[in-house]
Amino acid sequence: MHIYFLQHSDEDAPARLADWLTGMGHSYNVCELHKDEVPPRPSDFDALVVLGGPSPVSGGAQLGWSKRERQLIDRILKSNKPLLGLGLGAELIAEQLGAVVSPAAWPEIGWHTVTRHEDCALPLPETFDLFQWRERVFGLPEGCTPIGASAASPVQGFSWDYNRVIALQGHPEATPAWARAQYNAKTATEGPYTQFEADALDIGKRFDRLAPILDRLMLAWLDELID
Template identity: 55%
Template sequence: MHIYFLQHAPHFGPARLADWLTSMGHSFNVCRLYADEVPPRPGDFDALIVLGGPEQIVAHGWSKREQHLVERTLKSSKPIMGLGYGAELIAEALGAIVSLNTHGEFGWHAVRRNEQGDLDLPERFEAFLWHRRIFGLPEGAISIGASEASPLQGFTWDGARVVAMHCHLEATQEWVRDIIEREPRSLATPGPWVQSRDEMLEDSRRFAQQAAVLDRIMIDWLRL
């Protein structure tokens, strides 16, 4: 399969996702929206992944084109996945409300699987989170699970053809270091679910364990 990534900032790249696709024999392209690259047409890909982005994304000329592409892909039969900000775009396109949460979630947090969910997820797993906004559950969608701070960490729609998650399962240590350096304001306000830089990076095993969860989700998603 050929996958297209929509990237909103230099430090919110595909990271481990690129390695996973290559290892499984898939090809991919990256549309760097922040560099004013033109979004692909639906005929240019077999599946679409809308990546995350900074807390503050200023509307650009590409915003409407991206929104239109997301909506067209949702109406098609092609798989689409959103991570972080990308998940918010999909939620909005499906009619859900996106709003600020009382507290942000930055760092490693436990996610409890929804037992009625349709993804092959562990009952409980740690995921790297970097968000302050939350979204509602679109009509017809199924929750993937919840954390202590957020009752909805993501959802599937149309039989898991559509996956939207706050969880940044694509994160590597280098990816996290880059985000911390470029987004210091996100960590400036302490809170019960805001970790320090050292807490985020101290245990490399977390990244390997999260990679196993990513593997299960990607196999489920692209099997469609």
């Protein structure tokens, strides 16, 4: 199976996702949209992952690739190919499915606990911690199943079309190096849901506990293709 990643910044790399795919015997390519690379065609991959990035996407050179990216997401939504969005990627999928994406009252940065929704269609624990870097929120698109909520966000993500499409605000792909890159490249705005670098990176075991969360998520997402 071949996966394509859409990447929006140097720091928002596939991280643990790349290791998971390699370990499972799959191949992948990365399209670095922020370097003006042309998005792939649907025929170039079996499944698509839209990674995180600066929020919101705006201005200048970004505008052209942002439009092409949205067109590709729309085509994949209308196809039968799996689509996964994380962070900014989740926002873009939510928008294409008709949800309103708006600035959050407070950013959600660092480690936060997600409580699984009773209707969640994914095999996730009742509660689990995710690393977050989120400044916007979105509503639940019509026809989608909620994943869960955190103290700062009532909609942490959703699944659609029997888990073929998954959007998640948090980052199960995070590693210590990935998280450090976020703090180095972005400004952590102070607020009740902001955890600064020293505290976030001091909890190393939490990164290890993301591995089974990512494994459950990916297996559910790619279930039909893997079978």
